[in-house]
Amino acid sequence: MRQAGAIGIRTPLPGSVVTGRARTNVCSAVAGGVGRKPSRSDRLPIMSxxxxxxxxxxxxxxxxxxxxxxxxxxxxxxxxxxxxxxxxxxxxxxxxxxxxxxxxxxxxxxxxxxxxxxxxxxxxxxxxxxxxxxxxxxxxxxxxxxxxxx
Incomplete structure (x- = not known):
């Protein structure tokens, strides 16, 4: 997530899927390319x-x-x-x-x-x-x- 503007609205980063509180990256190669909705197994958690x-x-x-x-x-x-x-x-x-x-x-x-x-x-x-x-x-x-x- 990144901050959007001064009011602190959180928006997803490009190529991310927001699921609850965790942000996950979706690799289009893993997800089968453009046009296919990524499955749960395609999502990789990103930890800070x-x-x-x-x-x-x-x-x-x-x-x-x-x-x-x-x-x-x-x-x-x-x-x-x-x-x-x-x-x-x-x-x-x-x-x-x-x-x-x-x-x-x-x-x-x-x-x-x-x-x-x-x-x-x-x-x-x-x-x-x-x-x-x-x-x-x-x-x-x-x-x-x-x-x-x-």
């Missing part, structure tokens, strides 16, 4: 980075992880109150420790980069921003970051 952040938070809840603000952004904190990951733009920045296999693996993902919260070319060497395109791996990297000593 914030939605995926909340999904991962739920997956970490049994470890005593809480959500708080760090760098003015939503972040995960362990039971000792130490931040180990935060949502930055549309990526999850995780503290993976430079030189570890997980740090290298995260940096090899398309679009991944070292976390630079100031945007002044002073990245934090232990933190990697895992892009939203790889949100399926956010829980994996967050669990690793949570288990790392500080």
């Amino acid at each position: 980075a914030q939605d995926d952040f909340e999904r991962v938070a739920a997956g970490l809840a049994d470890r005593g992880v809480t959500v708080a603000k760090v760098f003015g952004k939503p972040a995960y904190k362990d039971v000792d109150g130490k931040a180990f990951a935060c949502l930055f733009q549309d990526a999850l920045a995780c503290r993976l420790l430079e030189g570890t296999a997980e740090h290298r693996e995260a940096l090899e993902l398309p679009g991944a980069e070292l976390f630079d919260p100031s945007s002044r070319h002073r990245p934090m060497k232990d933190w990697v921003c895992v892009p939203h395109a790889n949100a399926g791996r956010w829980l994996e990297f967050a669990e690793i970051a949570c288990g790392r000593p500080r």
Whole structure:
């Protein structure tokens, strides 16, 4: 959905189907091309980075992880109150420790980069921003970051 005008009327994005509260994209190739009404199985849910952040938070809840603000952004904190990951733009920045296999693996993902919260070319060497395109791996990297000593 996008905002239409100053009064905040929500209108569907082009190529979207609105079903209840969730917005879904419909690929014309999957839907059989122009002229065919898409079936329920043709619709793919689109989750925002914030939605995926909340999904991962739920997956970490049994470890005593809480959500708080760090760098003015939503972040995960362990039971000792130490931040180990935060949502930055549309990526999850995780503290993976430079030189570890997980740090290298995260940096090899398309679009991944070292976390630079100031945007002044002073990245934090232990933190990697895992892009939203790889949100399926956010829980994996967050669990690793949570288990790392500080």
